[in-house]
Amino acid sequence: MTITDQGPHSAPAGTQEKRGMNLTLRVWRQKGPQVKGKMVTYKVTDISPDMSFLEMLDVLNEQLIEQGDDPVAFDHDCREGICGMCGLMINGQAHGPQQTTTCQLHMRSFKDGDSIDIEPWRASAFPVIKDLAVDRRAFDRIIQAGGYISVPTGTAPEAHSVPVPKKDADNAFDAATCIGCGACVAACPNASSMLFTAAKVTHLGLLPQGQPERNDRVVNMVAQQDREGFGGCTNIGECSAACPKGISMETISRLNHDLLGALRAGARPKS
Amino acid sequence: MVTVTDSTQRRTPKAAKTNSVFKKAVMAISGIILVLYLIAHMIGNLKAFAGAEDFNHYSHWLRTIGNPALPGATALWLIRIVLLVAVVAHIWAAVSLWRQARRARPERYVTKKAVAQSYASRTMRWGGVIILAFVIFHILDLTLGAVNSAGSDGEPYDRLLASFQNPVVTIFYAVAVILVGMHLRHGIWSATQTLGQSNRRRELTVNYTATAIATVLTVGFLLTPFAVLFGLID
Numbered sequence: 266m267t268i269t270d271q272g273p274h275s276a277p278a279g280t281q282e283k284r285g286m287n288l289t290l291r292v293w294r295q296k297g298p299q300v301k302g303k304m305v306t307y308k309v310t311d312i313s314p315d316m317s318f319l320e321m322l323d324v325l326n327e328q329l330i331e332q333g334d335d336p337v338a339f340d341h342d343c344r345e346g347i348c349g350m351c352g353l354m355i356n357g358q359a360h361g362p363q364q365t366t367t368c369q370l371h372m373r374s375f376k377d378g379d380s381i382d383i384e385p386w387r388a389s390a391f392p393v394i395k396d397l398a399v400d401r402r403a404f405d406r407i408i409q410a411g412g413y414i415s416v417p418t419g420t421a422p423e424a425h426s427v428p429v430p431k432k433d434a435d436n437a438f439d440a441a442t443c444i445g446c447g448a449c450v451a452a453c454p455n456a457s458s459m460l461f462t463a464a465k466v467t468h469l470g471l472l473p474q475g476q477p478e479r480n481d482r483v484v485n486m487v488a489q490q491d492r493e494g495f496g497g498c499t500n501i502g503e504c505s506a507a508c509p510k511g512i513s514m515e516t517i518s519r520l521n522h523d524l525l526g527a528l529r530a531g532a533r534p535k536s
Numbered sequence: 537m538v539t540v541t542d543s544t545q546r547r548t549p550k551a552a553k554t555n556s557v558f559k560k561a562v563m564a565i566s567g568i569i570l571v572l573y574l575i576a577h578m579i580g581n582l583k584a585f586a587g588a589e590d591f592n593h594y595s596h597w598l599r600t601i602g603n604p605a606l607p608g609a610t611a612l613w614l615i616r617i618v619l620l621v622a623v624v625a626h627i628w629a630a631v632s633l634w635r636q637a638r639r640a641r642p643e644r645y646v647t648k649k650a651v652a653q654s655y656a657s658r659t660m661r662w663g664g665v666i667i668l669a670f671v672i673f674h675i676l677d678l679t680l681g682a683v684n685s686a687g688s689d690g691e692p693y694d695r696l697l698a699s700f701q702n703p704v705v706t707i708f709y710a711v712a713v714i715l716v717g718m719h720l721r722h723g724i725w726s727a728t729q730t731l732g733q734s735n736r737r738r739e740l741t742v743n744y745t746a747t748a749i750a751t752v753l754t755v756g757f758l759l760t761p762f763a764v765l766f767g768l769i770d
Contacts, residue, residue, distance in 0.1 A: 357649035456640035496640035497556035506652035522732025
């Protein structure tokens with residue numbers, strides 16, 4: 266066997282270095298929570314298709330800083346698709362045209378000359394802090410209302426002592442992949458947080474450890490999401506189609522089932 | 537996971553008076569009552585094909601169900617009361633959730649692209665309003681005869697003919713029935729989901745069943761008026 270000296274990175278001879286893309290961005294600019302915002306048009310040039318969407322915005326911000334302008338505020342953290350921090354409405358779709366997080370969306374999803382509209386998540390429960398950054402603490406408060414299990418710490422039991430059927434474990438894990446990014450709310454025509462809450466209710470409700478608080482959990486979490494000013498679910502399915510983790514509509518049915526059962530059993534939300 | 541960057545404004549959101557999922561359950565259960573009624577109503581309508589005598593006899597039977605144990609049209613009035621309660625509950629839940637949704641997104645997107653929503657799910661609200669307008673006309677026309685002088689309560693066959701021989705009425709009826717069909721296409725799926733009876737395995741079956749029921753009802757309701765319009769029934 267002969268080994269030929271053709272590394273994977275050796276460029277074919279004669280190809281010219283490809284120029285990057287030139288794009289027109291229409292970005293929502295809003296100075297603060299109480300100020301009215303508007304779309305502002307910017308041009309970015311020579312964008313590599315290998316850049317992530319956030320790296321493209323970094324390029325825009327460097328450009329703005331050089332010009333002495335205020336850079337565009339947007340949320341981001343791990344840039345690995347697992348923290349739930351980033352999230353933009355890109356051309357009218359939560360996280361853009363691919364079903365993934367904004368940080369994992371790459372510029373190869375766009376063409377040279379494209380115009381891209383970038384907006385924040387829009388929901389009264391997610392007020393804009395600045396530009397594209399929104400306050401998603403409403404989700405934290407929904408979690409505080411019941412998205413936990415009460416266990417004593419310090420005496421972790423042997424994991425195998427409580428058997429969990431494989432199917433339940435799989436479904437609970439699928440629901441637990443929710444990163445709380447808020448794309449479901451952003452995509453929902455009713456600005457409902459149902460998919461988020463349903464993912465948490467499913468995740469804990471399928472496991473033995475979640476049983477003691479199961480009724481109170483669902484009742485309190487739903488009451489809190491209503492209190493936060495999210496809309497009601499009309500089972501349209503935009504949430505699940507936008508969810509970077511592919512949380513299914515089944516979780517919503519499960520939440521409804523648990524909620525109606527809990528109300529029948531007399532569970533009432535804490536006021 | 538979530539921002540803690542600024543604490544300028546912790547709104548005190550208006551507490552929802554009634555649990556939104558409970559409202560949806562009211563919507564689902566009242567909707568189921570109305571679908572069951574529609575099935576019975578459609579079967580009744582199809583009796584028009586059996587001729588004037590059978591049709592009028594059916595109408596007479598509706599007014600005497602349970603006689604003599606139940607006096608007069610008691611059963612019919614009980615049905616009407618149940619339907620009225622269901623319609624009011626359905627509209628209350630819909631309006632309340634509609635308003636909640638409007639409050640939940642006061643500022644609209646400049647650009648919004650729908651990925652998953654169907655035409656049926658998008659037209660639930662305005663479609664519902666048009667259906668309500670139709671139902672009011674429909675009762676004035678065929679039940680009360682207020683806009684239709686032919687026939688009588690006990691002998692509705694002539695009233696049916698007079699109404700649907702008018703193409704404008706038939707077309708309004710057809711539009712409303714098609715809207716009802718679409719309303720049910722999304723509504724049956726949504727009710728199943730709201731009552732917690734759907735899951736990944738059943739999802740496809742539920743959706744096919746919703747389409748099947750919606751199609752059967754739409755076609756069933758359209759047969760009679762068009763048969764009248766084209767003179768197949770006279």
